[in-house]
Amino acid sequence: QLERAEAELADYGAGVAGTVTVAAFATGIGLVLAPALAELARTAPGVRVKVQDAEGDASVPMVLDRQVDVAVAVEYRGAPAEDDRRLTRVPLYSEPFDAVLPVGHRLADQDQVAVADLAKDPWIGPYPGNPCHDVVVLACEFAGFAPRLEHSSDDFRAVVALAGADAGVALVPRSALRGMELTGVVVRPV
Known part of the structure; x- marks a missing residue:
């Protein structure tokens, strides 16, 4: 023993x-x-x-x-700094985001979409505090505009469904779209 x-x-x-x-x-x-x-x-x-x-x-x-x-975790605003000694960080992967557009959207036939080209559209996105909300806002800021967020949900199925109902456009993590019903939308890389 x-x-x-x-x-x-x-x-x-x-x-x-x-x-x-x-x-x-x-x-x-x-x-x-x-x-x-x-x-x-x-x-x-x-x-x-x-x-x-x-x-x-x-x-x-x-x-x-x-x-x-x-x-x-994902990087987010307000996260501890990279040099915070209480944590050890190991990058695991980089997550691309794709534009989710209603089928009839003016850019739906494009192979790729520039975020700047969506500046005048209504947006659908996660609530503030969700790290993906920060990604959407920062991507739009880097493209030169603030998104007009008209609809909010932290559930990407709901975000895609709203885009399919022609309620706006969205940026969604590519992995969140896997296996999802994509009725009424087209998905394009940005």
Whole structure:
């Protein structure tokens, strides 16, 4: 029994056993965590991972408050600075955003859309505080305008449905569009 206990302690010390709690936004769970969990189960069966769904701007404070061990998050306004010593950052991937336009939109036949060309359109987007809201606002600011956000939802299915009802245009993370019903819209890279 002593040998077994020593082996278990060695596994914990080596990081191949134990429990890790991870907070991540839904797309991050699908793109990063789920594949990693499958690989981890094969390579380190002694490691148990507990996943909590949390928006990108909520997960980092959860790490700082020691509610979770790891956060899969997006960069957002108000996030701790890159040189904040309380955190270690590891870039996992870069998420492209695509323009979602009503089928009858004047730019629907374009292969690619410039954000600046959408300046006069009504916009549909996430609520302030959602990191994707910041992406939309910053993309529009870099293109020289402030978006006229007429409709808001943090659910990208609702955003796409509103665009399909000709209520406006949107920028949506490409991964959020995978497997989604795209009735009444066209999706174009920006």
